[in-house]
Amino acid sequence: MEDRTGTNGTVFCEKGRLYTKSYDPGRRVYSERLLSVAGSEYREWNPSRSKLAAYLATGGVSYPLNRGSKVLYLGAANGTTVSHVSDIVCDGTVYAVEFSPRSFRDLVRMSETRKNVNPLxxxxxxxxxxxxxxxxxDVVYSDVAQKNQADILADNMDMYGARFGMLCIKARSEDVAAKPEEVFEMSKRRLQERGLKVHEMRSLEPYEKDHVMIVAERPRTSYAVAFREDGRFMMVYHPRRKGWEMPGGKVESGESSADAAVRECLEESGYEVKVIAEKDIGYCDVCAVKVLEKVSDGEMESSFFDSIPDELSFDRAEYETVIPWARSEIFRD
Ligand SMILES: C[S@@+](CC[C@H](N)C(=O)[O-])C[C@H]1O[C@@H](n2cnc3c(N)ncnc32)[C@H](O)[C@@H]1O
Known part of the structure; x- marks a missing residue:
């Protein structure tokens, strides 16, 4: 059994066939072949039954999954591909969304022994x-075979802060009359209009006719955890999201994450700041910064807090981690 190059040690090959290492040894999810090698069980992954396997079998190079990934899977059906994603992200989680109650029953059954699958x-x-x-x-994987596939992916990536998106496009689901190539180009353009960078658009032939897989990435973002000398930290109020958040945003081309955090602080709050430390938290970078002085009116209302306020735009748990980290970096001595 060899590693399939570029899959972070999560997908394997033998005699030209793909395999994943079973999360739930001894059990088949569909009629897949099981193989025992050196005390581990592997499940054959047929590219004609799964578009993610077809993407790898046709040479896909932008595979973003690893053992600890959290994946939001849209269009889970009865779990054929979800079961392999569950093998792949064995230390992570798969949220499997499906709207057909019949398929959902199979997903629920599968999740009884695959504890990293959450059916929704x-x-x-x-x-x-x-x-x-x-x-x-970390990743939204979408295979809903319905109209507006690009927007469904982008809406979910926005809502759940995903860095990567994988989108299976079935040309006929978008428009039965249009040429498949036009549908594919239109979907790619739509993802770009939604601010995503498209790394790859790969035809899934000969396994799936008139289908492509698109892999897209959200450009890097950066935010600042800004402390004043009195030990209070700054947040800005976002009127549309109706919540307090740390000043930050997209890293523009040619900028570092630290430059972006300084610029965004100034634009949003009117405060000049100095970066003390940086931390990569996966989907974005966080900078611990010292507040210097107010030099202009910011675009948003800003305030200084002793503790995290109730009304927030984003995840409290993340702030509970990054605020103590920034405090310890800034008040080291
Ligand atoms: C092509 S199948 C998915 C096959 C599956 N991804 C696999 O590889 O095993 C598309 C699935 O998406 C589901 N679906 C379509 N639109 C949906 C939506 N808006 N929300 C949730 N599920 C949806 C369908 O019920 C169907 O089960």
């Missing part, structure tokens, strides 16, 4: 329907 009976066109169960994810 919900409509992927309305991502807030499952916000009670899903927090931030």
């Amino acid at each position: 009976l919900a409509d992927a066109t309305n991502p807030s329907e499952y916000s009670f169960a899903v927090d931030k994810v």
Whole structure:
């Protein structure tokens, strides 16, 4: 059994066939072949039954999954591909969204022994329907075979802060009359209009006719955890999101994450700041910064806090980690 190059040690090959290492040894999810090698069980992954396997079998190079990834999977059906994603992200989580109650029953059965699969009976066109169960994810994988596939992916990536998106486009689901190539180009353009960088658009032929897989990435963002000398930290109030958040935003081309945090602080709050430390938290960079002085009116209302306020735009748990980190970096001595 060899590693399939570029899959971070999560997908394997033998005699030209793909395999994943079973999360749930001894059990088949569909009629896949099981193989025992050196005390581990591997499940054959047929590219004609799974578009993610087809993407790898046709040479896909932008595979973003690893063992610890959190994946939001849209259009889980009865779990054929989800089961392999569960093998792949064995130390992570798969949130599997499906709106057909019949398929959902199979997903629930599978999740009884695959503890990293969380089945959600919900409509992927309305991502807030499952916000009670899903927090931030690393990757959104979408295979909903319905109209507006690009927007469904982008809406879910926005809502759940995903860095990567994988989108299976079935040309006929978008428009039965249009040429498949036009549909694919239109979907790619739409993702770019939504601010995503498209790394790869790969035809899944000969395994799936008139299908492509698009892999996209959200450009890097950066935010500042800004402390004043009195030990209080700054947040800005976002009127549309109706919550307090740390000043930050997109890293522009030619900028470092630290430059972006300084610029965003100034634009949003009117405060000049100095970067003390930086930290990569996966989907974005966080900078611990010292507040210097107010030099202009910011675009947003800003305030200094002793503790995290109740009304927040984003995840409290993340702030509970980054604020103590920034405090210890800034007040080291
Ligand atoms: C092509 S199948 C998915 C196959 C599956 N990804 C696999 O590889 O095993 C598309 C699935 O998406 C589901 N679906 C379509 N639109 C949806 C939506 N808006 N929300 C949730 N599920 C949806 C369908 O019920 C169907 O089960």
